[in-house]
Amino acid sequence: MSFITINNLWQEYGDHTVLERINLQVNAGEFCSMVGASGCGKSTFLRLLLGQERPSRGEITLDGAPLSAEPDRHRGVVFQRYSVFPHLKVLDNVAIGLELPASPLLGRLFGRRKQAAREQAAQMLDRVGLSHALDKYPAQLSGGMQQRLAIAQAFMMQPRVLLLDEPFGALDPGIRKEMHTLLLQLWHETRMTVFMVTHDLAEGFNLGTRLLVFDKVRHDPQAPNAYGARITYDIPLNETRLSQMRSASGDSNVYALRS
Numbered sequence: 573m574s575f576i577t578i579n580n581l582w583q584e585y586g587d588h589t590v591l592e593r594i595n596l597q598v599n600a601g602e603f604c605s606m607v608g609a610s611g612c613g614k615s616t617f618l619r620l621l622l623g624q625e626r627p628s629r630g631e632i633t634l635d636g637a638p639l640s641a642e643p644d645r646h647r648g649v650v651f652q653r654y655s656v657f658p659h660l661k662v663l664d665n666v667a668i669g670l671e672l673p674a675s676p677l678l679g680r681l682f683g684r685r686k687q688a689a690r691e692q693a694a695q696m697l698d699r700v701g702l703s704h705a706l707d708k709y710p711a712q713l714s715g716g717m718q719q720r721l722a723i724a725q726a727f728m729m730q731p732r733v734l735l736l737d738e739p740f741g742a743l744d745p746g747i748r749k750e751m752h753t754l755l756l757q758l759w760h761e762t763r764m765t766v767f768m769v770t771h772d773l774a775e776g777f778n779l780g781t782r783l784l785v786f787d788k789v790r791h792d793p794q795a796p797n798a799y800g801a802r803i804t805y806d807i808p809l810n811e812t813r814l815s816q817m818r819s820a821s822g823d824s825n826v827y828a829l830r831s
């Protein structure tokens with residue numbers, strides 16, 4: 573059985589059909605790059621995976637169980653627009669991810685547990701190259717540094733599924749390349765399942781072990797919103813990387829795309 577299974581998923585807003593007949597099976601540890609024309613529903617698909625929205629029809633299961641109605645810590649997310657807390661310093665922005673679930677009532681830890689959370693957060697920030705900025709506020713960071721902070725936040729939670737919505741779109745090419753390397757390193761270490769929306773086809777091909785192309789198959793010129801996008805191509809990529817992952821995790825990888 574696959575890790576994530578999507579059965580006949582539709583998303584409609586009033587009479588606007590955004591996604592139709594999405595069927596997909598994804599194994600744990602796969603890295604799915606997602607591309608498609610602007611407005612075809614890629615971000616909508618991510619929100620459905622996150623549990624932020626319920627589908628109009630169809631279902632998503634994770635490990636055989638329906639997706640929980642609320643986003644939870646097993647699904648981390650990084651948006652292109654940074655999702656960090658502006659009023660918290662860099663270290664606190666990351667440590668709070670550990671403190672909140674450990675102390676849901678107060679939202680804070682104290683004493684030795686707090687110290688341990690801060691040490692863990694500092695280590696993660698070192699990994700993303702922000703060890704020199706622990707005491708800064710997000711507004712004092714460059715765009716690339718804020719993006720690293722958002723990625724550190726997401727990774728700190730060790731999500732089983734990482735959802736990335738154009739996470740590098742705002743970065744200049746040098747930083748972008750560094751972030752690609754970092755993401756692949758962390759993906760390899762944690763064997764998370766990744767879904768990444770990108771407008772950069774080369775980025776999608778380079779990073780993914782699978783490229784999903786979203787497109788509208790049916791068009792009605794009289795009613796442009798009548799039909800939604802489907803996954804029209806599902807292309808296996810970077811097979812060496814994938815087989816390394818497979819041998820490390822013992823999983824077999826099944827690609828399934830049903831129309």
Ligand SMILES: Nc1ncnc2c1ncn2[C@@H]1O[C@H](COP(=O)(O)OP(=O)(O)OP(=O)(O)O)[C@@H](O)[C@H]1O
Pocket residue numbers: 585588590608609610611612613614615616617
């Ligand atoms: N809550 C909503 N209510 C109504 N329409 C919505 C809602 N959310 C998304 N849409 C519509 O769904 C369509 C798909 O939007 P979405 O942001 O998912 O596309 P996208 O492929 O991610 O676009 P882009 O590549 O430009 O970011 C758009 O026409 C958008 O207006």
